[in-house]
Amino acid sequence: MKKSVKVPAAVIRRLPHYLRILEELHGKGIERISSGELSERIGYTASQIRQDFNHFGGFGQQGYGYNVESLREEIRGILGLTREYKIAVVGCGRLGHAIAYFTNSFESTFVITAIFDISPEIIGENILGVEVQDVKALPAYLKENKIDIGVITVPKESAQEIADILTAGEVGGIWNFAPMDLDLPDGFPVYNVHLYDGLQSLVYYINHADE
Amino acid sequence: MKKSVKVPAAVIRRLPHYLRILEELHGKGIERISSGELSERIGYTASQIRQDFNHFGGFGQQGYGYNVESLREEIRGILGLTREYKIAVVGCGRLGHAIAYFTNSFESTFVITAIFDISPEIIGENILGVEVQDVKALPAYLKENKIDIGVITVPKESAQEIADILTAGEVGGIWNFAPMDLDLPDGFPVYNVHLYDGLQSLVYYINHADE
Incomplete structure (x- = not known):
């Protein structure tokens, strides 16, 4: 998942916010979310979300939306929340x-x-x-x-x-x-x-x- | 001091940081600081600082640098730290x-x-x-x-x-x-x-x- 290009600090600041929303959705048993719904939930534009995610290879398919659990796991992995x-x-x-x-x-x-x-x-x-x-x-x-x-x-x-x-x-x-x-x-x-x-x-x- | 143009959130986030540095300088009895020194102290480029200050009419003269106490008072005024x-x-x-x-x-x-x-x-x-x-x-x-x-x-x-x-x-x-x-x-x-x-x-x- 590591990229040689440095990810902007603002994107890193937003990753925990995405994760927080995804944990909430996951807790409610929601399995899939469209980029539009995610945008509404988190308060960033769909285009902003796409740009943010593109730093890490994109995730999920447009139109299909995002798989909540796998996106959550991806972000946890990027942040490094997989160890103690x-x-x-x-x-x-x-x-x-x-x-x-x-x-x-x-x-x-x-x-x-x-x-x-x-x-x-x-x-x-x-x-x-x-x-x-x-x-x-x-x-x-x-x-x-x-x-x-x-x-x-x-x-x-x-x-x-x-x-x-x-x-x-x-x-x-x-x-x-x-x-x-x-x-x-x-x-x-x-x-x-x-x-x-x-x-x-x-x-x-x-x-x-x-x- | 109010401007009709909305000041970007990032600038507002930086104002307290400027104030913190200015309070420190003032506490040390420093009366004047060049934009270069301020830049070094705060970790933003001199151009960034100028851009930030331009949202509020600029303050101080270039070359002459900034008067620490009056800049501090200006920023306290902008933030609204002049009342309880x-x-x-x-x-x-x-x-x-x-x-x-x-x-x-x-x-x-x-x-x-x-x-x-x-x-x-x-x-x-x-x-x-x-x-x-x-x-x-x-x-x-x-x-x-x-x-x-x-x-x-x-x-x-x-x-x-x-x-x-x-x-x-x-x-x-x-x-x-x-x-x-x-x-x-x-x-x-x-x-x-x-x-x-x-x-x-x-x-x-x-x-x-x-x-």
């Missing part, structure tokens, strides 16, 4: 706590393997069957254990330091919740959840709703 | 709890005015000086109180019902954390934080990091 990902959460305050539980609820693809914090009150606590470790132990832990995804839920002030430890410890990628742009090696996989940014965009739309 | 926003959080589990504290920490622009939950164990609890109310009281509350932003942090199964109550209660916009596309009136301001989608995009990049 070991996750280390760094920063176990309210947000880290919530993200750990949230991630763990997502079928068996994502497994919280380790949780780290700086606060003596939290270190030693058992969360999701994992004992919260002192963040000082993070470098040594990463030397001994292969971690696929490091989650950064520490305050902004410590985020770069944690990012440096995670990249040195060769995690596969970083899911960053700190409200800042991390300085990472070129091409290092990162996904930023900038909550403030989203809230501010929403405020813009609230103020321009009548335009 | 009253926020109601619906769903006070781990994520709702974390989002309430997070939002409240964001200067005085955002004020958590009400929190709702369905669980008798959480109703009555005091969070951020606000008593958690029974979600059944939400429609009546919205009739009596003007809410700018409704935050949806309930499980997916209840999210549409809450969205319907929030729109009927004339909130200004919805900040949605439920992993689904809400059915909302045309043009209704909404910002979706689809955590799963982001995590799945990250997984794609982890699997294609060498391309």
Whole structure:
């Protein structure tokens, strides 16, 4: 399924959305969907959908529509949701706590393997069957254990330091919740959840709703 | 500052990012920044930045660079961060709890005015000086109180019902954390934080990091 041509970031951002809709359809026992119906469900034009899918060889036949289950499997395969990902959460305050539980609820693809914090009150606590470790132990832990995804839920002030430890410890990628742009090696996989940014965009739309 | 031409969504998504960088520069006492330096800081090309700013009349002079404080104020004004926003959080589990504290920490622009939950164990609890109310009281509350932003942090199964109550209660916009596309009136301001989608995009990049 790999292509040598780089797939645009916007397409990659849309793939999970397609998958979400397909999971819903599959859950409802729907086996086949026309490109028109899919377009209506997902809110992208049929032409946009075709263009997106063409990056991966097209899928399904026009006119016939798409087979829901096989399209779902194709997209899961492209994203790489066919194996397990070991996750280390760094920063176990309210947000880290919530993200750990949230991630763990997502079928068996994502497994919280380790949780780290700086606060003596939290270190030693058992969360999701994992004992919260002192963040000082993070470098040594990463030397001994292969971690696929490091989650950064520490305050902004410590985020770069944690990012440096995670990249040195060769995690596969970083899911960053700190409200800042991390300085990472070129091409290092990162996904930023900038909550403030989203809230501010929403405020813009609230103020321009009548335009 | 309002323009009759609609500003592309991608530009609106980038405005908070500009603001974040400008706040950092301002915090460091930097008064002026060239478009080249700004480009390096933010990771967009200078031409992209010019194009973005042209949607709002340009700002600053080329060659001279941008005045950090006035650019910051311009962007805050465009986004509408110059007044207070009253926020109601619906769903006070781990994520709702974390989002309430997070939002409240964001200067005085955002004020958590009400929190709702369905669980008798959480109703009555005091969070951020606000008593958690029974979600059944939400429609009546919205009739009596003007809410700018409704935050949806309930499980997916209840999210549409809450969205319907929030729109009927004339909130200004919805900040949605439920992993689904809400059915909302045309043009209704909404910002979706689809955590799963982001995590799945990250997984794609982890699997294609060498391309």
